[in-house]
Amino acid sequence: MIFRIEAYERTRPAALPWLHHIPEHWRIARAKTVMSAIDVRSASGEEELLTVSSSRGVVPRSSASVSMFKAETYVGHKLCWPDDLVINSLWAWSRGLGVARDHGIVSTAYGVYRQREQTLDPAYLDHLVRSEPFQWELQVRSQGVWKSRLQMTDARWLDAPLLIPPADEQAVIVKYLAHANARIDKAIAAKRRLIALLQEQVRSQAETLISDVASGAPEPLLGRALRRIEQGTSPSAVEGDLADSQWAVLSLSAVNRGVFVPTALKPVSTEFVVPPALELHDGDLLMTRSNTRERVGDVAVVAGVRPRSFMSDLIYRLVPRSDLLTTDFASILLRTRRVRVQIEAAARGSSDTMPKLSQGHIKGLRVCLPSLEAQNHVVATLEALTKPIRAAEDRAERELQLLREFRKRLVADVVTGQVDVRQIAKYLPDAEATAVEQLVDCEDLSVEDVMEMGEV
Template identity: 35%
Template structure:
């Protein structure tokens, strides 16, 4: 159906180098002609706290799974209203921008731009337009700073950026088609993610059995002395985790202090950036300290563990890969705090009792897990790549439609409006892991 879309019959030069042509009847004006900076401040900070992401735009913080500390007070935060453009000034170059559908508050460091008059833009159309790749590139060109991590998009520079403006009724048709496509694509991605979840459950069952029962099916067992642990293979030692490996909190490294380099920066959600320096020699094992406390990562080379993570400082003579699998098996959630941002204390982890096999058996366990999981891993990789291609097609379609490369008027006119369309970006995003998003929010609180 989407493949039947065709270009507009008549185009005209736009006068903009990065957007050469527009359909006849479309306008393009600098943002300052339609928007002005707003700086209303919250007196008590009691309004709904909003988040600004390059994936989902402006959404209530309560709907996001964010790795961060909450501020003691939000008094003095900026107030935004429905129809306002909200820009994460520090991450605009990543397209952390959107149009609010809510009354709420955001960081004082953010930019808020209010419509000068109603009836010029359909808010949802503008929300689609502002996070396209062509606009992200323009934010990058318009931002100021020495390095990428220090770039800031200030109000005069944002207001100088041209905004594409189709006729209002055409904006609504564009929104109708993109919402319909988003709803259909969301169903497809959700189905594929359910399959991945089932495959992960199978893989986790393989890992759990291997690290608690061993690779040898003929091995004899002995009582562990721990009721919930049950019997363990003979020759295995039962000990607290602190005697199987040592864990330490990672190191602070704000985005504006990172210098591009070869070493991964690993947070509670995985690799979030690369830095010129490393603090830990590889191979290493990192797990979430806040938010994604059940996430565990094996890092082959030298790396920088972020302060939102814990990393293994001493494997105590055990294989790093075995330590990785044992940390994936134990439930860190049982040892997490019940605060707004769940966190795990390494001292509590140290009291967890585990059964430690001899090093040779550890090697057999690791090999057994790899052999038994190979087909599952390949299937997960294949489906993940399919999801990536679906998301790429979605992004390309949005960009082509909102910038006038494809004419959707006839097709959209036959469609019903999609009520409360689910953003495709929410479905495509892994729960609890949006590394850049988590970093953005950390910057917001510090601002």
């Protein structure tokens, strides 16, 4: 049955604020009139293993960073084919769905849905169900006690409304978004490369300064210059707003390539007893105990931390001996290439997906220890030299975030008919030509080249 929003609201009075003001010639249909659930199981378990990424949709698991262990066998897992809609039932509320581009197998906890007829262009359907407005629909239809445990059932999904523009408009929308996303991807790649180049400039200047003071300096094991190493703890996080008097645990993302992110917090139960010694303070030196190969052993100095915050068990707090090592110099020293090589070698025997560093690994790092006066000189000089670079990096980060927000809003407005792109799309090249044209190798570009590319 095809119906307008007015009829739908008579059956669900509290439903669908995102469907107001859609074009009059567009239709609205319940998903069950357009598609049906399918449940075909693998007999061999040898098909390509797929997963759902909140940022990329349905992708091969080999191309995604998934920390969960693989099963011993995938016999009996669900099969999907190109153009099937795949929904991670436990993460639908967080954009855990998308249209498959490949044939493969997915978890038995996933829902797989196939169109009865080609009512919706698969690419348009993918844009629609992953758009910001549709997140409201996915959230209210997922059921459960905690947000992180909400589940989307077949019945709840098949009762959801789908927008159905005329077929020619669907094709136009897909063409326009392919072109727009290619342009945005180019700008985002440029901003990311710019940030990487700026960070490399900071590292290069730090290496030079440390090299200048390292000549003749002792090179003991890091353990000699540390008073102690403390490891955090990880109680179960809880849902809801963080109360002023409530303890919060600092997640792994709080240590981000030498920068402390004070907002990477999760509230914990008021019943959990936190040892007061674990509370974080500005000036603490943190090191990640586990992360990807490139990020394990990352360090940052705490700044602007919320009171009653502590670190998770994936983060260490390093307490230097004040007579041998300053915190600010240590944060610079531990990110130099010489130390990074040692850290990655020490973590090499751990899991490939989430390598770990032990306290013994950290204490065994060989480092140079110039005088405290020389350490302070390095810190002050580097701060002065890199101040404009840091300002440019902050600006690039803000622009990167704005680009992501722009993409979300653009897709939302186009797939819901708030922006009519039919006239614009007439003058755009085909999607494949656009994608090829926009591919840019950023690896060999200078800072100036990338800054020019990023202007959109």
